[in-house]
Structure formats: structure tokens, C-alpha cells
Amino acid sequence: MASDVRRRLPDPALNLEPPVSALRQETTPAGTFFVRNNGILPDPDAEAVRVWTLAVGGEVRRPLSLTLAALRERFEEVEIVSVLECAGNGRAGFSPAVEGLPWGHGAVGCARWTGFRLGDLLAEAGVADSAVYVGFESPDHAIGRPGVPALSRGLPIGKALAPETLVAYAMNGAPLTAEHGSPLRIVAPGYPGSAWQKWLHRVVVLDREHDGAKMTGLDYRMPSRPVSPGEEPNPAEFQVITDMPVKSLIHDPAEGFEARGPLTVRGFAWSGHVPVRCVEVSADGGATWQAAKLEPGSGPWAWRRFTIEGLAIPAGPAEVMARATDRQGRSQPLDPAWNPRGYLNNAVHRVRGQVLSD
Numbered sequence: 001m002a003s004d005v006r007r008r009l010p011d012p013a014l015n016l017e018p019p020v021s022a023l024r025q026e027t028t029p030a031g032t033f034f035v036r037n038n039g040i041l042p043d044p045d046a047e048a049v050r051v052w053t054l055a056v057g058g059e060v061r062r063p064l065s066l067t068l069a070a071l072r073e074r075f076e077e078v079e080i081v082s083v084l085e086c087a088g089n090g091r092a093g094f095s096p097a098v099e100g101l102p103w104g105h106g107a108v109g110c111a112r113w114t115g116f117r118l119g120d121l122l123a124e125a126g127v128a129d130s131a132v133y134v135g136f137e138s139p140d141h142a143i144g145r146p147g148v149p150a151l152s153r154g155l156p157i158g159k160a161l162a163p164e165t166l167v168a169y170a171m172n173g174a175p176l177t178a179e180h181g182s183p184l185r186i187v188a189p190g191y192p193g194s195a196w197q198k199w200l201h202r203v204v205v206l207d208r209e210h211d212g213a214k215m216t217g218l219d220y221r222m223p224s225r226p227v228s229p230g231e232e233p234n235p236a237e238f239q240v241i242t243d244m245p246v247k248s249l250i251h252d253p254a255e256g257f258e259a260r261g262p263l264t265v266r267g268f269a270w271s272g273h274v275p276v277r278c279v280e281v282s283a284d285g286g287a288t289w290q291a292a293k294l295e296p297g298s299g300p301w302a303w304r305r306f307t308i309e310g311l312a313i314p315a316g317p318a319e320v321m322a323r324a325t326d327r328q329g330r331s332q333p334l335d336p337a338w339n340p341r342g343y344l345n346n347a348v349h350r351v352r353g354q355v356l357s358d
């Protein structure tokens with residue numbers, strides 16, 4: 001794809017990140033949307049991939065296995081516009097540096113997802129009273145280890161049954177592409193991208209937290225108390241990431257801009273389960289902040305456009321920053337909160353450039 005603006009990250013798995021300046025639409029086109037793979041995509045020629053079924057088992061009264069056609073026929077179609085963000089988005093911003101893919105700010109996008117409620121599927125299977133969690137299984141495999149799952153994440157039963165949690169088959173009105181999880185993926189608004197299992201093949205209802213690939217240890221988990229660089233992390237003190245923090249990005253101006261003041265600054269703001277309250281912009285290193293105009297967005301899980309026009313800014317080297325605040329009063333910090341795997345960097349987004357004199 002000659003027009004693909006995404007960079008490939010240094011990793012044997014396919015991981016793609018667009019520049020933040022390309023994230024300028026309410027819904028991000030599939031070909032601009034970041035791609036995060038922990039392993040190798042399912043083999044399109046495999047029998048189980050050509051004839052896809054979705055199975056439900058574990059703590060259920062009626063285990064199921066349904067074809068794509070049967071799923072489409074049986075369950076009501078639902079659409080939701082939701083942000084999808086990798087928990088590792090912004091990892092390159094941590095100091096000291098942490099291991100893991102060095103995402104800039106582009107491991108986020110917002111799309112219109114079409115599918116059916118995971119809760120409707122689970123109701124059909126009859127969830128037992130013992131259920132506390134669901135685990136997801138997919139046929140992608142770990143690097144160099146065919147047959148070994150690359151990722152098997154899950155959701156607490158409450159989120160699995162929540163009306164916004166979908167099994168999706170379409171993104172922005174088109175069938176899911178292979179890289180975004182065709183034919184079925186989880187959509188778990190407000191949760192980190194890791195919970196949005198792609199190539200969903202089986203749902204297992206569990207009477208305890210799921211312990212599949214990359215659910216345990218330090219993977220996609222945050223320390224429950226601050227851990228300093230150099231300190232030996234204790235996995236027993238880490239918890240699975242659920243709710244995503246409030247955040248924003250500036251798509252205009254772009255990094256390295258040259259412009260005459262006053263400036264127009266535009267971008268998007270989003271959050272997890274607590275809605276965004278406001279966005280402010282600073283052009284003086286955070287000394288003063290000016291409220292941006294914030295548009296409503298397409299429903300509670302979509303990102304919301306913000307704009308400031310006529311931002312006064314002196315000629316010379318310049319930096320603009322955006323800071324979103326949620327309805328619980330939590331704001332983006334100026335600097336990221338360091339953690340061993342570099343998750344949840346929601347520090348203010350800074351864009352640097354030059355303001356030209358008249």
C-alpha cells in the first residue's frame with residue numbers, strides 16, 4: 001500500500017503506527033488505524049479459518065458452537081463508535097526507557113464497530129452462577145511457536161455482559177480486515193486494546209480470573225503501588241488493567257510545524273468509563289491554560305473533537321500542549337507516571353514547532 005502512512009515498529013510481529021497528524025477524522029479509516037499483534041496472524045488457508053465457528057464453553061449450561069451465518073441470524077446487530085487504544089501507547093515517552101514496543105502517540109484510533117452483544121451470546125449459552133470472568137481464544141500464534149497462542153485475554157463477567165461489549169464483524173461499515181481481527185473480534189469500550197481480542201474463536205466462562213497468554217506476570221498489568229526504576233517488580237502486586245485514563249492528542253499543528261500566530265489547535269480527547277469534562281491548551285509550557293471548544297462526539301465511547309482558534313503565541317520556537325480532564329476531576333499529568341512495562345502514559349501531548357514572525 002503506497003499510501004500507507006503507518007510506520008512498522010521494530011518487531012518480528014506486524015505492528016503499525018500512524019503519525020498523530022494522520023488521526024484527524026472522527027472515525028479512523030482501517031488503513032490508517034494502528035495495528036498491534038503479539039504474534040503471527042492466523043493462516044487464512046487453515047480449515048478452521050476457512051470455516052469459522054465461534055464456540056462458548058466453560059461455566060455455561062449450554063455450550064455452543066455457531067457459524068458466522070448463524071451468529072448473524074440469531075443476534076441483534078448493534079453499532080457503537082469507540083476508541084481503541086493500546087495500553088502501551090506512549091511507551092517511548094518513559095524515562096528511563098522500558099522494554100516493549102516503543103509506541104509514540106499513535107497507538108489509538110476511533111472506529112464505528114458493528115456486531116452483536118457478547119452478553120446476548122453468553123445469555124444463549126446460559127452463564128452459570130459460578131462465573132466471574134471470561135477468557136478469549138484465537139488461532140494467531142506466538143513468534144516461532146506454531147500452535148502456541150500469542151494472546152489469550154479476557155474480561156471480568158460484568159464487563160463481558162455490559163451492553164457496550166460486542167463481538168464485532170465490521171469496522172467503519174466494511175468487514176473487518178485480517179489485520180484488525182477478521183472475521184470476529186471483541187470490542188470492549190473503555191478497556192485497553194489488549195482486551196479487544198482479535199480472530200475470536202472461543203469464549204470460555206470461568207470461575208476465576210483468566211490466566212491465558214499475557215494475562216499474568218507483568219503483561220498488561222499495572223503495579224498497585226508505585227515501583228521505582230531499578231526496583232525488582234513483584235508480579236503479585238500487579239493487577240490487570242481495566243479502565244483507561246483520560247487523554248488527548250493534537251493532530252494540528254503537526255510536530256515540526258512552521259506557522260504564523262495566532263494558532264489554531266485541533267485534536268481529540270477520550271477516556272475510559274468516566275467521561276471527559278474539558279480540554280485545555282497551553283502555549284507557554286503549562287503556565288497558563290485556555291479552555292478549548294469540545295464537541296459532543298458520537299456517543300459515550302467515541303473520542304471528542306476539540307478546537308482552539310486564535311491562540312496567542314510569540315514568534316520563535318514553540319510548544320503547544322493539550323490537557324484533558326475527566327468528570328472525576330482527573331487531569332492528564334505533565335509527565336508520565338513511570339511503571340516497569342510502560343503502560344498508560346497519559347501525559348499531556350506536546351507538539352513542537354516554529355512560530356514565524358510577520
Ligand SMILES: Nc1nc2c(c(=O)[nH]1)N[C@H]1C(S)=C(S)[C@@H](COP(=O)(O)O)O[C@H]1N2
Pocket residue numbers: 033034035036037038039084085086087138140150151179180181192193194195196197198199
Ligand atoms: N488474537 C489477538 N488479539 C489481539 C492482539 C493479539 O496479539 N492477538 N493484540 C491486542 C492488542 S495488545 C491490541 S492494542 C489490539 C489492537 O487492535 P488493532 O490491531 O485492530 O488496532 O488488539 C488486541 N487483540
Ligand SMILES: [Mo]
Pocket residue numbers: 036085086087088192193194
Ligand atoms: Mo495493546
